[in-house]
Amino acid sequence: MKSLEEKTLHTEQIFSGRVISLQVEEVELPNGKTSKREIIKHPGAVAVIAITDDEKIVMVEQYRKALERTIIEIPAGKLEKDEEPKGCAIRELEEETGYECQNIDWLISFYTSPGFADELVHLYVATGLKKKIDAAALDEDEFVNVVEVSLGEAVELMKDQKIYDAKTAFAVQYLQLKDALK
């Protein structure tokens, strides 16, 4: 097996924003040559596969400026400083959808774009959902539309590329696999 590690020779901080920061690193490759790596630092995020008692998947329609369009995603959000992922998942589910959950379990964590970013998403499954009375109030500043869909409808939304992101595609496929293994 080849040695693959890249050693950092120099780091240039380009940008430090509210969500992401950007640095360019000069690295020494395994063959001794040098190259540059453009790297985004991200605080990490959570996402929640939230299933209602009548087996609907709770999703949010949201405008994504990076894509210049709305897409339909599972509820998700960035980790606050020092926030524990499970607590963040419970918070984001409530803030975006108005649902409290009785049960929430970690499913998987994955890096979304390892070629240029360190964003790690922690995925949870939530059940025992109860609508909070003040859900409408919570939604005020979120700018999302809550949609509840069956698994079959979610698969159609994927085909239509209305569901169009990695974590939600993984979530829908997870529910398809769970269904197939019943």
Place this chain on the structure above:
Amino acid sequence: MKSLEEKTLHTEQIFSGRVISLQVEEVELPNGKTSKREIIKHPGAVAVIAITDDEKIVMVEQYRKALERTIIEIPAGKLEKDEEPKGCAIRELEEETGYECQNIDWLISFYTSPGFADELVHLYVATGLKKKIDAAALDEDEFVNVVEVSLGEAVELMKDQKIYDAKTAFAVQYLQLKDALK
């Protein structure tokens, strides 16, 4: 349903690199307030679920500077300027693993990090694999170790977080689903 669109008021170009560029956009929210969006532009990428005749999944171990570690991924790579995704998938599979494929079909495309980046990954399934004689030579500048694993081994690698990225997690789950539906 609420209107969700965010209008661009001003765009500031922060960085334009070899792979990504970064811009900060001032936007008008649906409620008339303004906010800032930090957005990464990326050329897009392809990834390949490559299955050998004896049903092994071809993967590559690769150092990811953004993560400061190696992970095991399905073969993948960025789109060159004006490159068509299918051709890119065939090229990346050969360059990284030395395999030519007789069949290659599009499976799904998804955005990896819609909250801050426009990176779209196109996922393909390749079969009818033949090792090219000059594979070793092609590998010289790639700095990857090719590993061929069974589906069971891939699931274990996910549990051990050696497989640790969204596209590869989706790929392994796709093969689990295919297996369950047999």
